[in-house]
């Protein structure tokens with residue numbers, strides 16, 4: 001059952017990554033301007049910021065550093081303005097990237113196996129301070145539970161939870177970008193657990209345990225003060241291929257960004273995957289074309305409306321990324337465009353949310369996104385709807401498709417055999433059911449080997 005009808009589905013995600021060199025931050029913020037934008041955009045939820053990638057807080061803090069160009073509680077002012085007109089205001093806290101913390105606490109940084117700091121993007125950490133940096137170059141900080149930086153985020157989380165009497169939710173960013181860390185804290189933790197740090201798989205397992213523990217502790221802190229608040233850990237929390245992090249999310253925000261990162265083909269598979277989780281899920285796109293923080297870029301309102309329709313078609317709510325100007329004034333053309341899409345989304349919502357998808361073809365998700373998206377494209381271009389097979393529920397479908405690079409464990413194979421015995425139909429692609437050089441189920445076929453050429457024509 002799709003439960004998005006019970007949640008906010010017309011959201012804006014308001015970024016505010018603001019350099020410490022900028023003065024008079026928030027000087028043009030006003031409640032009236034902020035509320036006018038939310039009303040113009042027909043928004044029912046806006047994610048507002050408490051701490052940005054530059055490492056500064058936008059409220060008076062005893063734990064972190066307030067932005068030097070700010071002299072009032074901008075986070076609180078946004079929350080109050082939103083609540084006064086009935087709009088939710090979950091709070092954004094950057095996690096994995098925080099430049100000020102990275103340069104003041106070298107020990108908080110994530111380290112790779114070679115002992116070098118992990119950097120986002122190909123940036124030479126040993127270049128001169130004034131050498132040009134690549135786009136979006138940030139030091140990766142270690143969030144693993146047990147480390148000092150994780151403790152710092154717990155303290156920020158607690159401070160935010162105590163400071164505001166109503167917290168609708170928390171959104172932590174940059175949470176699961178790398179999959180291993182060799183910082184001193186992690187090495188110590190691995191030694192304590194008896195893990196061989198030369199064994200890459202064991203190091204990755206440790207990372208998952210400690211990263212999940214980080215998320216669970218943040219959730220515990222939030223629930224202590226605001227039991228009904230939502231929590232989401234972005235940059236991995238809604239990745240269908242990282243199932244180990246799904247349970248801790250209260251809902252899923254799929255940062256697909258069709259025009260800059262994911263493309264339009266990513267959403268159908270992701271949305272159908274998260275539709276099975278009995279939690280709210282929404283697509284995250286941008287009012288911009290190419291990148292977060294692109295102040296001057298305007299996606300056309302028709303493009304936003306198309307994306308709203310596509311998300312709603314797959315039962316997903318919508319979140320549109322924006323970036324507030326450092327002076328705190330909301331850009332009205334942006335909200336006019338968002339309103340154009342959201343007015344339409346509001347009209348079609350009763351037909352999109354709260355229902356039960358009816359499909360007779362099930363797709364088994366392989367380990368490769370491009371494979372699943374390829375199958376999805378073939379089906380959707382022929383207007384054939386499909387669902388995602390979840391927990392081996394083959395019997396929910398008349399026909400199941402197992403694409404290449406699928407890995408069915410013994411339980412899944414037994415379940416599939418039972419399904420076929422009961423008359424279920426199967427389309428197995430490539431080597432999807434080949435185990436140890438043989439088909440794992442009797443299809444009246446013999447596996448004679450890999451194809452000799454990379455392209456075959458039938």
Ligand SMILES: [Zn+2]
Pocket residue numbers: 109110111142143144147181182183184185186
């Ligand atoms: Zn670490």
